[in-house]
Amino acid sequence: MRRLVASLFVVAVLGLVGLAAGNIKAGFIYVGPIGDYGWTFAHDQARQIVDEEFDWLETVYVESVPEGQAGTFIDQLVAQGCNVIFTTSFGFMDETIEAAARYPNVIFAHCSGFKRAPNSATYMADFYQVYYLNGLMAGALTKSGKIGYVGAFPIPELKRHINAFTIGVRTVNPNAEVHVRWIYEWFNPAAAKEAAEALIAEGCDVFAFTEDSPTVVQVAAEHGLPSFGHYSPMYDFAPEYVVSGQIVHWEAIYRDFLMKVHDGIYNPTNLQHVDYWWLLSQGAVEVGAKPGMVINPAFEDDLKAVVVNDPMLGEISVYDLVMTRLHQMGDPGVTYDPFQGPIYDRQGKLRVPEGCWLSADSLVTMEWAVEGVVGPWPGEPTE
Amino acid sequence: MKRVGPFVLERRLAPSRAAVIGVSVLAVLAALLVMAIIFWGYGVSPWHAYATIAKSTLGSRYGLMEILRRTIPLLLCGVGLVIAFRSQFWNIGAEGQLLAGAVAATGVALYSGIPAPWLLPTMFVVGFLAGAVWGIIPAFLKVKLRVNDVITTLMMNYIMIYIVEWLIHGPWKGPTMRGFAYTDTFPKAAWLPTLPLSRVHWPTLVIGLVAAVLAAFILARTRLGYEIRVVGESPDAARYAGINFLRVSLWVMILSGGLAGLAGVGEVGGIHHKLLSPVQVSVGYGYTAIIVAWLARGSPIAAIMTAALFGLIFAAGDVIKVALRMPFQVTGVFNGLILFFLIGVELLMYWRVRLAPKGERWTGKAGSSES
Structure with a gap:
């Protein structure tokens, strides 16, 4: 128990240090396989695009995550040093908000939902x-x-x-x-x-x-x-x-969001009202x-x-x-x-x-x- | 005696416990060896892979908790299936019975209005009953109309899957979910308590362990248990002894379905806190439990071990996905290999293999048995 608390603490500190140094490690939690030629495929294409674009950015992902297990994988991504986490299914909403409370120094963004927190935004590209x-x-x-x-x-x-x-x-x-x-x-x-x-x-x-x-x-x-x-x-x-x-061009949203995190415009205290509802005019x-x-x-x-x-x-x-x-x-x-x-x-x-x-x-x-x-x-x- | 190529197989009647454990361990090792080749082919050092898996599952509190969480539904369903299989009732329907329990628990949690201290116990009782009802329908059909139990229990799964889909898209669709197919979130009083900093809903775990011990007691020490064993081992003898097949089958399926129902209560009350798409509620626990029960070889106590083994396999799959960055399909390959070898070595438990003596003439057709 004490070891767990200690390791959580270390993770939190590392997270802060990572943010301060300007380097971002972003984790993506997908509901389907990346080869589905649909929803998850599109998110993963976007992840690869932004990963190429920014040399201060490193990305990791987990595919085919069942609902009710997003929390587990968030824990593992945070333990690996992710300081920004995107959860890309409506069904991950409550687990994302719970994780945001668990890791107040990590930035979260949940796709297609409607619940937010000081360190958890929402985003959607609509057709x-x-x-x-x-x-x-x-x-x-x-x-x-x-x-x-x-x-x-x-x-x-x-x-x-x-x-x-x-x-x-x-x-x-x-x-x-x-x-x-x-x-x-x-x-x-x-x-x-x-x-x-x-x-x-x-x-x-x-x-x-x-x-x-x-x-x-x-x-x-x-x-x-x-x-x-x-x-x-x-x-x-x-x-x-x-x-x-x-x-769809999810990279439009990921690019904007990650750049604002990198520039310090977004931090784990000011995301309560950040909601991307991006359409044609934003290029999403x-x-x-x-x-x-x-x-x-x-x-x-x-x-x-x-x-x-x-x-x-x-x-x-x-x-x-x-x-x-x-x-x-x-x-x-x-x-x-x-x-x-x-x-x-x-x-x-x-x-x-x-x-x-x-x-x-x-x-x-x-x-x-x-x-x-x-x-x-x-x-x-x-x- | 059976002859296969240069070998002969000799039947052994009752494999010793050491043989069972030894051969099973051998099977797991063989599976790990084949998996090592796959790791290697994917460019991941097998040594590194297994070290990572061991460290992230058995080697950390967090990993152990994840194993426990997966063990709970496998244990409850598995113990129920051990009872069913002992009476030669082939219950393939734990998945549907689990969902029946989840549905009943959701109904109680959201719509009963029962006050807090009684809410969780009521969910468990009603969940047990719902699973039992879903189980005794095939029991009736089998004993009264001689309908094949494998077919009916399997088909009942699909009926329950569609009932869940209908509920979450129709009458139970939650007004707070903005039109998405979920029920509303349960009130906090209907959330099962969990071990600190984990998602292990311990009341369900305790129920599972108690159920395993009770099931062992029932099978070994009670009249019902005796009848279950006689029906399973020799239906003719059971009939001759005047054992009431209907009564035994109903009890078997009340226990088997009921325990699976409890697993469903645990999943919605402890993990999801709402009813949702059936493939998300269970992720195939009811089917995996068939193997859990099969490997337990009729012993509810052994089911504790086999359920934990599969809890470990599930958790290891997650590690492969996240820490080793391999495609998620590898998880299925990993699980499949272990099963393949575990079931493949069945043969070695009941047959002794030795080289055929020189000069012995091959007499029968290939694979025919003379013993």
């Missing part, structure tokens, strides 16, 4: 604007008026994304529907394939999804149907059929089939051929509309948001009043389904 842009393109490309969406879990994050996507679709094609299937797993290529096939049988002819593999892209391509990549650049899996997609997410390719050239003509009438912009092709909205949301002064009222849910209730935008808090707790979403929606508010 809802990107999904809206993808939705605009999908609305122009569907012939049947039915778009398929394979979803992992019916949680607010996905509901927000599907809603934003549907808003985009209906902007271009006011009668189109987005048909949703849930597979209740983050990574399950077999279930994703089954869901995509079922949606094709229902008549869907354009696809978007949330699942950590390129399965939906591949299934759609086998049927000659266009789709949108998710999380990683998926252009290479079907170069003729991937229209665009969502790409990107719209595209692969980096730098917003729209696959194979679809440019199709998107230029469809013209919509926007109240502000007048007659405009979908291609130009996408580019305009991208600038409005991507430039530092954001002048457009997909959830711009009036927006009604599919039961007819007004959810966003005319002229208003939603707060970040309303976005992260979103449970309702926008008009145009078809299919089961667990947790849909009844009143």
Whole structure:
């Protein structure tokens, strides 16, 4: 017991010395394997990028950590001398906060959660604007008026994304529907394939999804149907059929956070209100089939051929509309948001009043389904 | 006598305790040797690897605590399975029974309103009952309808997994979890106390140790234990003696399922403090416990040792991941190798191997037995 206290003390002192010398050893706790081609893969790519960039930075990681064991691994990383620790799954929230209390001199940052402490910040890179842009393109490309969406879990994050996507679709094609299937797993290529096939049988002819593999892209391509990549650049899996997609850049957040720790702007006493909610304008997410390719050239003509009438912009092709909205949301002064009222849910209730935008808090707790979403929606508010 | 290549195998009826322990140790050493080759191939010095593992598990208080934490659910499930296997009831359903206990404990913790001093005991009692109920359904099916117990107990796992998924996505989804699939956190009164600076929920550990001793007593000294052993060793004799199969099977599965249920109470009450995705609640303890029970060879007391061995293997896997920076899949390879060799040496326990005498003619078909 005494030895443990003593070793904790030594660790704490070493941590302080490390910080003072300006050298950072950052530990990353991942929920999945680094080879999942989805969430954990993207975090690990970002870790490698920042590790290359800064010579004062050393990084280590632990993969496939089950919930309820993050605390154990945090202890081990701290014992190895980590003075900054990133935990990258919602399920690690309570254990991160408990560890932050255990190690008051170590800096923590928890991804996707909402609990903070003086030495523990939160961060998230969100795709809802990107999904809206993808939705605009999908609305122009569907012939049947039915778009398929394979979803992992019916949680607010996905509901927000599907809603934003549907808003985009209906902007271009006011009668189109987005048909949703849930597979209740983050990574399950077999279930994703089954869901995509079922949606094709229902008549869907354009696809978007949330699942950590390129399965939906591949299934759609086998049927000659266009789709949108998710999380990683998926252009290479079907170069003729991937229209665009969502790409994450966690390194934007890690770079900013670690530089501020290095420069002493962040220290273990002032993180109580540090919450990164980073979108297009901060460069944490990107719209595209692969980096730098917003729209696959194979679809440019199709998107230029469809013209919509926007109240502000007048007659405009979908291609130009996408580019305009991208600038409005991507430039530092954001002048457009997909959830711009009036927006009604599919039961007819007004959810966003005319002229208003939603707060970040309303976005992260979103449970309702926008008009145009078809299919089961667990947790849909009844009143 | 069996002939395999240049060797003959001779049956030995009851392996001595020394043979069992000696051969088992040999198996573990063989597994470590193969693992050393894998370490070496990955560019990690095997010597350094094993020194690191030993230092970080057995060689530190922290490591020992991690072993204990893993041992708790393995011990409770393992003792239950020892009882079941003694009666030749092939309970593959400890995973589902564990989850049943976790569900029941969550219901009590969040929705019963029972005052603090009684809350934890009630969670354990209700968790035991829930595991027992999940266990006696296959027992009924086996005795009354002759449905294969391996199939039913295994399938009951999946039913319970989906019940847990439904609860956390549906009626029990916690309002404070912002739509994520978790129940709310338990009130502090429903948290199991832990040993200082560790996550060892000691009440569950004590229950596990007491259960092992009690199970040994029941099997060795009571009428029920006698009936369990007779049913397991000679069903015909049991039938001839007028032993009531239904009664014995029900008791076996009440104990086996109930103990697994207690393990579930420990996991949600001691570690997670909420109900969450079933693969996170248990990380396969119910399945690993099958091997724990198998290696204990019918002795609940030996299950304490084998559960601790697997607690050590789990903890060693974590060390490989963190301290040695090897891919997480290596943990599975490590565990698999140890199992492979432990089960592989079964043969050596019940058969003596010696070189075939020169000139002895090969008479039967390969692998046929004449003894």
